Amino acid sequence: MKSKNRKYKSRIRSIQLTGFVMFLLVLFVSVSLFWRGLFDVNAQQLKEYRYCQPDIILPMRGQILDRNGKILAQSREAYTLHCNPQEMDNPELFINQIAPIVNFDEQIALSDLKKAISNTERKDAEIFKKMNESQMERIKKLVKNSSICNYNFVIDQKREYPKRYLAASLIGWVGDDKTGLSGLEYSYNNILAGIPGRKVYNRSFSGNKVPGSEEIIQPPIQGDTIVLAIDEKLQSKVESILEMHVERWNAKGGTVIIMEPKTGEILAMASNPSFDLNNGGEFILDSDFSNKAVSMNYEPGSIFKSITAASALELGVVSPEDEFECEGQIWVENKQIQCMFPHGIQKMTDYMRNSCNVALAQVGMKMGIRLLDFVEKFNFGSLYPLNLLGQESGILPSRDYYSDLEAANVSFGTSISVTPIQIISAYAAIINGGDLMKPILIKEIRDSNGKIVNSFKPEILKKIISTETSKEMVSILQNVVQNKYGCSNAKIKGMPVGGKTGTAKKVTNGQYQNDKIICSFIGFFPADEPEYLILVSIDEPHPYGDAYGSTVAAPAFKDISEWIIRIGQNNVSN
Numbered sequence: 001m002k003s004k005n006r007k008y009k010s011r012i013r014s015i016q017l018t019g020f021v022m023f024l025l026v027l028f029v030s031v032s033l034f035w036r037g038l039f040d041v042n043a044q045q046l047k048e049y050r051y052c053q054p055d056i057i058l059p060m061r062g063q064i065l066d067r068n069g070k071i072l073a074q075s076r077e078a079y080t081l082h083c084n085p086q087e088m089d090n091p092e093l094f095i096n097q098i099a100p101i102v103n104f105d106e107q108i109a110l111s112d113l114k115k116a117i118s119n120t121e122r123k124d125a126e127i128f129k130k131m132n133e134s135q136m137e138r139i140k141k142l143v144k145n146s147s148i149c150n151y152n153f154v155i156d157q158k159r160e161y162p163k164r165y166l167a168a169s170l171i172g173w174v175g176d177d178k179t180g181l182s183g184l185e186y187s188y189n190n191i192l193a194g195i196p197g198r199k200v201y202n203r204s205f206s207g208n209k210v211p212g213s214e215e216i217i218q219p220p221i222q223g224d225t226i227v228l229a230i231d232e233k234l235q236s237k238v239e240s241i242l243e244m245h246v247e248r249w250n251a252k253g254g255t256v257i258i259m260e261p262k263t264g265e266i267l268a269m270a271s272n273p274s275f276d277l278n279n280g281g282e283f284i285l286d287s288d289f290s291n292k293a294v295s296m297n298y299e300p301g302s303i304f305k306s307i308t309a310a311s312a313l314e315l316g317v318v319s320p321e322d323e324f325e326c327e328g329q330i331w332v333e334n335k336q337i338q339c340m341f342p343h344g345i346q347k348m349t350d351y352m353r354n355s356c357n358v359a360l361a362q363v364g365m366k367m368g369i370r371l372l373d374f375v376e377k378f379n380f381g382s383l384y385p386l387n388l389l390g391q392e393s394g395i396l397p398s399r400d401y402y403s404d405l406e407a408a409n410v411s412f413g414t415s416i417s418v419t420p421i422q423i424i425s426a427y428a429a430i431i432n433g434g435d436l437m438k439p440i441l442i443k444e445i446r447d448s449n450g451k452i453v454n455s456f457k458p459e460i461l462k463k464i465i466s467t468e469t470s471k472e473m474v475s476i477l478q479n480v481v482q483n484k485y486g487c488s489n490a491k492i493k494g495m496p497v498g499g500k501t502g503t504a505k506k507v508t509n510g511q512y513q514n515d516k517i518i519c520s521f522i523g524f525f526p527a528d529e530p531e532y533l534i535l536v537s538i539d540e541p542h543p544y545g546d547a548y549g550s551t552v553a554a555p556a557f558k559d560i561s562e563w564i565i566r567i568g569q570n571n572v573s574n
Contacts, residue, residue: 054217058157058178059194060448062223064171064185066232067267067443071162073171073185073277078158079136080129101138129176130158161277167235169271169291170441172389173280182284183291184226184441187387191445194223222448229265229443234258237563238268242536245556246272249541255292255420256560261428261524261533263458264437269293295390296537297417301504302355302549303520304413304423308364309352310430310473311374314465317366320348320472324359333405337361349479353486355501357412364411365404371411372402377464378426380418384439394418413504424535427522430473431498431530434465474498478527489554490523492561498530499523499557501549506540516540521553525561534560 064073081098131139136153159174172183180189197220238256246254258268271292275283283289290296312318326343329336343356351359364371375381381396395417397406409415421439429436438459445454465473477498481490490499502520505512520537524530536556541547 054198054200057197057199057216057218057220059196059220060222061157061159061174061178061194062192062448063225064192065225065227066230066235067228068231069227070232072166072228072230072232073159073161075157075159076132078130078132078156079153080126080156081131081136081139082126082152082154097142098139101135101142130156132158161280163232163236164276164278165274166232166239167230167269168274168277168280168283169289170230170269170293170388171277173277173284175281182280182389184228184388186389188226188442192223192226195221197221224448224453225446225450226442227444227446229267229440230269231267233567234564235268235270238560239270239272239274241556241559241563242270242272242538243274245536245552245559246538249538249547249552251538251542251552252540253288253292254536254538255296256537256556257293257420257424257535258560259424259428259439259533259535261432261437261530263440264425264428265440265443265458267532269441290390291388292537292539293420294386294388295392296419296539297392297394298419298518298537298539299416299504299507300413300418300423300520301502301518302357302413303500303502303522304416304418305352305355305360305411306430306473306477306500307375307378307380307426308360308367308371308411309348309476310465310469311371311378312363312367313348313472314374314469315367315370317370318348318363320476323347324351324356324362326351326354326356326358328358330358330361332361332365332408333403335405337408349476349483352476352500353480353483360411361408364407364409367411368404368407369399369402371407372397372399374464375410375416377462378422378429379436379461380416380422380426384421384425386421386439386441388441391421392419394422413502420535420537423520423522424533427524427535428533429464430470431477431524431533432470433467434463434470436461436464474527474530477524481523482527487521487550487554489550490521490558492525492558492565495525495561495565496527497523497525497561498527499554501554503548515544517544517547519547519549519552521549521557523554523557523561525565532561532564536560 061075063071066072157178161171170183172185173181174185175181178193180186180192185192197216198218199216238258242254242256253272255272256268256270257266259266269291271290273289275289313320323345325345326339328342329338331337337357339357343351343354343359346354346356346359350356375396381394383391383393397410397415406415425436425439438461440456440458442456444452444456447453477500478496479486481487481497481499487499487501490497499522504518504520505514506516506518507513508516518537518539519541520535522533522535524533534557536553538552538556541552
């Protein structure tokens with residue numbers, strides 16, 4: 001019995017001893033950890049560090065190039081100065097010193113800074129944006145020994161347009177948030193913008209980034225590059241010629257489109273007035289600076305007569321030899337349709353050259369509703385697959401109220417609204433053998449390594465007229481210019497030219513404005529094998545009493561054409 005009690009007490013002592021040893025071990029470890037937590041600096045920092053949410057890494061936006069690789073839009077690395085406005089002893093001195101470095105308005109900068117200072121809770125403010133590296137280095141030297149206690153530069157991007165005014169309404173503009181807001185920058189934003197990357201890093205509880213802790217978990221992918229069909233040299237010359245003729249006639253503005261009729265490629269697309277893309281935010285909401293080539297809805301006037309003539313020939317309603325009499329006027333449903341003077345008996349070459357409203361009205365009435373059918377077939381009243389912001393579809397007469405009067409009016413380009421891109425595309429079909437081509441603005445899309453990821457080849461949207469009708473129309477339109485009584489202002493020595501003039505009153509609130517007109521000329525050369533098709537439309541020339549398509553727009557067409565011929569056609573389109 002005593003032996004059992006001794007064994008039991010021995011076990012109790014062993015358990016107690018083991019427990020005591022374990023207690024001492026735990027106490028030692030706890031004291032060690034506590035001691036390190038109080039006095040070990042590295043351990044203290046590790047306690048404070050926390051993992052942050054991923055930050056976005058902006059990708060570099062893709063370029064916009066002309067057909068020959070000339071840069072029209074590009075992005076480069078830029079820098080934005082951030083600082084704590086509450087720590088600035090002399091904000092005015094700071095602004096006065098830095099503003100000249102970044103070419104910024106001192107009053108605007110000072111006003112923005114004072115607003116930031118007035119918000120006592122604001123510890124971080126963007127002071128100057130979009131600086132280049134040289135400007136950043138100069139500011140660093142300036143503020144190195146200043147009273148700014150907490151400043152830093154954040155890497156940013158700046159969109160640059162080295163050609164400034166060139167094709168401004170077509171190219172468009174990018175906002176501060178790196179998103180395209182107008183033109184091709186908007187329409188192709190998803191392609192140009194690229195794919196953002198992500199980075200993570202540790203930051204202390206005080207908000208400071210832990211040095212060396214940044215880790216890129218997903219690199220950004222640079223945006224693709226867009227290659228236009230536009231030729232930069234031609235575009236520049238077209239814009240200068242357009243501006244010259246707009247100023248000569250004290251006009252409101254105008255537009256020029258140059259297209260290869262066989263392919264649909266657009267070699268130039270100009271709108272006047274233009275603007276500096278590097279300050280584009282001031283203009284993108286102003287309709288005066290829109291891309292008139294696709295957004296200007298207007299009655300085309302006599303340039304539309306070619307659509308009527310081609311449609312009538314294709315239908316067999318008239319032949320080139322059929323004769324129509326013009327006594328200077330004709331009455332249709334109690335409305336008088338007039339010409340400037342009687343033209344007498346005319347065949348198609350005559351009434352097209354004379355731009356005779358009376359004869360075309362008779363042709364239109366013979367066609368009836370079939371004229372409207374062909375107008376729609378030529379894609380009037382519909383958008384083109386151009387992916388351009390602001391493109392209009394035009395306005396056609398209602399079929400429910402279509403009558404002889406509507407047919408007569410439409411035949412010579414009234415009671416209908418079109419856009420310049422619709423007119424030039426229709427003419428391309430008339431002179432290229434009858435094929436309505438898809439207008440091509442974008443030739444290629446390339447990735448950041450220059451590899452072509454998409455290319456856009458000529459595409460026939462539909463067959464409109466026969467080859468025979470097309471040949472007949474080319475001959476008729478050549479007579480409009482080359483005949484001794486033709487449009488002399490469009491004639492080019494040594495080069496056969498075809499074309500058509502147009503002068504139309506503008507409509508405001510449903511009423512024709514006698515003092516507001518649009519003068520147009522559309523022409524092509526060489527006439528026997530058209531390679532260039534050029535549309536010129538000039539808006540509200542003054543004095544309007546002397547302004548016609550032949551006097552206002554045809555000379556601009558001639559200036560552009562002679563420049564193309566002079567520098568060599570291959571230098572433009574190849």
